[in-house]
Amino acid sequence: MPGMARAAATADAFNAVAEPRRREILDLLVTGERPVNDLVGALELGQPQVSKHLRVLREVGLVEVRERGRQRMYRINGRPLEQIHDWVGGFERTWNERFDALEGVLEELKTEEEDNADD
Amino acid sequence: MPGMARAAATADAFNAVAEPRRREILDLLVTGERPVNDLVGALELGQPQVSKHLRVLREVGLVEVRERGRQRMYRINGRPLEQIHDWVGGFERTWNERFDALEGVLEELKTEEEDNADD
DNA sequence: TTGACACATACCGGTATCGGTATATAATGC
DNA sequence: GCATTATATACCGATACCGGTATGTGTCAA
16 A cells, blocks of 8 residues: 555644744744734735644644634744753754763773773 | 745755654664664664655754765764754743743733833 | 675655635624 | 625645655675
8 A cells, every 4th residue: 555644744843843934923922922914914924824824833732822803812832842842952962062072981981891891 | 926836845954853753763863873774673664765864864964974884874963953952942931830930920010010101 | 796785766656735816704893 | 784804714736745666876795
């Protein structure tokens, strides 16, 4: 059975945030809740597109909505970002120079151990 | 001109890391360099698929290769992850309870200001 | 040199994704 | 009620993406 469906898709925060426009939206919402048209004005993008991006963000729990008259006020809920922060944080030593140095030392220790394999 | 191409695609770390398999690969490489077949064994995925994911990771600079005989030893270079860490870090107060509390205080101050709008 | 091994690449099919346009829905104002 | 505003949704076309299979390329070993 070739070409089968792959695992979900835009179902998690990683994917939601992979899209630059959605990151822009979150950047805009970080200062507080905003109606859709506000975002449409700020981004250079049509209203339906913004609504669709907001839908994705909503589905992964990154934004929440509140109705105010005929507008929908969107606000951030960053909790799903914690997962990303944690995962990426686990790789800190792979970009941090100080940790790189530490790794060098550990490598040396390992080499010494191998050299003294006869004790 | 409808249906035009969208901005690049798998061209940055955000996108590279949005794919679960590629995160698994990085998780496996965090302990040290490994040849491709090692990864194929660890993941439940064909060798060509792993090679293609490694290519994406290579293109965004998240892994580097070293030739050893007929194998290619892949290792992590986490530097591109720093960008993600920084961006996500900017939203910490949107998931952290302590910051939530702080925000509550700020909100109160703002309200008080509005109340004293006559001084 | 021939064969096995390790890996990369090309191609295919199915689906997801994105922006764009048109339309539906719902609230507001006259 | 009717027009307007604010937003969501449906549909479309183009493309990107992912896994699978087949094949290419380079390296080692007999």
